[in-house]
Amino acid sequence: MNARPAAAQLSRQIYAQLKADISAFRFKPGDPLQELELAARYGGSRTPVREALTRLLDEGLVVRSGRGYAVTIFAPEDVRHLYEIREALEKMAVRLAIERASDGELALLTAEMEGHRPVIERDDIAAFNELDSAFHISIARLSANPLLEQEMQRLHDKVKIVRNRELSRHQGSFNAMADHRRILGAMLRRDVATAEAEMRYHVRSVVALYYGYQEPRPLNPTLDLPLPDWQPPLPGPPS
Amino acid sequence: MNARPAAAQLSRQIYAQLKADISAFRFKPGDPLQELELAARYGGSRTPVREALTRLLDEGLVVRSGRGYAVTIFAPEDVRHLYEIREALEKMAVRLAIERASDGELALLTAEMEGHRPVIERDDIAAFNELDSAFHISIARLSANPLLEQEMQRLHDKVKIVRNRELSRHQGSFNAMADHRRILGAMLRRDVATAEAEMRYHVRSVVALYYGYQEPRPLNPTLDLPLPDWQPPLPGPPS
DNA sequence: ATCGGTATTTCGGTATGCACAATCGGCCCG
């Protein structure tokens, strides 16, 4: 039961597991996290659990709550702050991706996005939540900036938590995929300005949805993408 | 020697101290960091030192080196990656600061910047290195986004390390202060586009300096700032 | 029954001990 390869390190395992459990809402925002309880849950002593908690604390997924720890609750203010950072980083990511990604890489990204379609159609909100973040992280990967990709990853660890609450209506997923298509279309045309604008709109849409106030409006006219023209089916009447 | 107020926590103290020692180059990039040695240095056991190292590792100031730890060495590639993120965040910060800071707050920022002048004139590179980062963090504070301010803080923890090496010539400080004046001028005029452009130029200048290749050129014509017109003294001949 | 004070329990912060992995040096063999 000891550490040999750095990958199989218990503290890293616990860190990854705990983060996954938080992202997947097996721990919900506000849930208390006790060292001993987590140690029992994941099998280990308090030491590696503490290390995991320290990291999660540093990354903002966990906060101090009284004498203990708890899963972070994102207030509307926090969401706005988070998404301002997100807007900055996503715009940079898409710009760099356009400048550096090969046509082949963009084709793979297109395929990835098309893979979201069946998930949306089967109304698997949780799965699409993951895929949505994965899509944005893929763009960051194409920016050929590992640090940016890492920051994007951490950002989306929080984004996934936030999105879960207010995005339980499918419309969110449909809108998101439509946004993704426009972003990708601009990327394929190597149109940095439009891609940045679309990304900005995409990010701000979520905040608008979350806050409830209206968003300026989309942006540019050109929507003739070299993509199979698929439109989201009409959303059913609100049940 | 035990924990009562959360602020006086030994592990936090050690974290802050170690980070300060790294930022101030009392530990240089590449220096090995041993748990026991650090425990002796800061007075404590390995446990709180481990916690501090875990956080620094997560933040990228420390890396694993073989079986141990070492202060991160930033390769030219890393610097480019770091500064791409910096460009994105600094532009967002200056934009939000313009939108949200009061005239009084901008006046305080002006005063802060003017305080840099004597430091530059007395050639205190290390001190200006700190003040330069502090200036940018002040802008982030005016963005009224605590998360962005925190990210800026972490970014500059790394920036300070990077800057130390290639910026040992004063010209860097002079140029930096001139850049700061132009950024601040645009902020006082509430000119978002120019401020972002100046910030972008400022950030890219450092990368250019670091990499050695030329930078596009400054940007806009308007340089009539409502600031005391002070020009950096002619730098002495390269000794 | 309620309030206040105290005892108890709980939980995190720190120190320490043990085990294992990696590294480096020396020694033996080719």
Next chain:
DNA sequence: CGGGCCGATTGTGCATACCGAAATACCGAT
């Protein structure tokens, strides 16, 4: 003389014990 094997050393990973503080529960007095 050089290279590979092996052991001692070093330093981290994990577990556990101890301490003190804070929350809680209990109990007695009013």
